[in-house]
């Protein structure tokens with residue numbers, strides 16, 4: 001092997017949310033593995049390159065192919081969002097670890113926070129944020145979504161596969177009260193839809209829309225993120241800011257008190 005394998009975090013779907021480093025490495029790569037919809041999103045940056053779809057191959061097939069390709073130079077994988085959460089690329093990374101480099105991207109959680117204009121932890125309101133997916137909570141020993149939902153929790157639910165009324169009922173049990181919820185569908189992509197409401201209103205607000213691909217033959221998780229928690233409808237005043245200025249920031253060395 002002479003080349004390197006770059007795993008480039010592609011961000012949530014807006015081309016200008018690719019990092020400068022990701023963009024540079026992508027431009028330098030002659031062979032790029034990229035799945036839909038990123039092949040269309042980054043079409044301009046992919047002109048003249050050999051483009052392959054990683055999910056067209058079984059793992060061993062893909063490994064042998066990449067091994068061969070590395071004899072001729074570097075290759076890149078454009079990975080959805082960022083590697084940090086729910087990335088299917090870990091086995092490849094482990095295999096090519098010695099010649100691999102990961103370039104961070106803007107994850108869906110970051111894009112959701114930006115779109116909602118809310119931080120997901122907020123002192124006194126949400127003292128923890130939990131990232132989970134009902135798809136990976138399947139086995140007997142794992143907690144359920146209602147075990148994870150609790151007062152003080154901001155919950156980020158990826159790849160939901162529960163019918164919305166069931167998900168909401170589980171969340172209601174965990175939180176023990178009505179709390180704000182936002183459903184972010186195809187963030188930064190064409191057809192983006194964001195529905196903000198509360199556990200008591202969201203089912204009626206969503207109506208017949210199939211945000212989780214539950215009524216189609218398509219087995220892929222829908223590009224939909226669910227965010228729940230009181231931080232979504234809480235506004236804060238400047239008292240926390242002033243408290244930190246009094247107790248922390250004004251004691252920085254070199255700063256006049």
Ligand SMILES: C[S@@+](CC[C@H](N)C(=O)[O-])C[C@H]1O[C@@H](n2cnc3c(N)ncnc32)[C@H](O)[C@@H]1O
Nearest residue numbers: 081082086107108158159186187221223224225
């Ligand atoms: C296999 S995971 C990949 C997540 C990815 N590693 C990331 O950082 O965004 C796919 C899930 O991420 C969420 N997701 C990815 N892109 C999204 C988008 N543009 N809008 C809303 N949710 C998205 C959805 O929950 C989707 O089912």
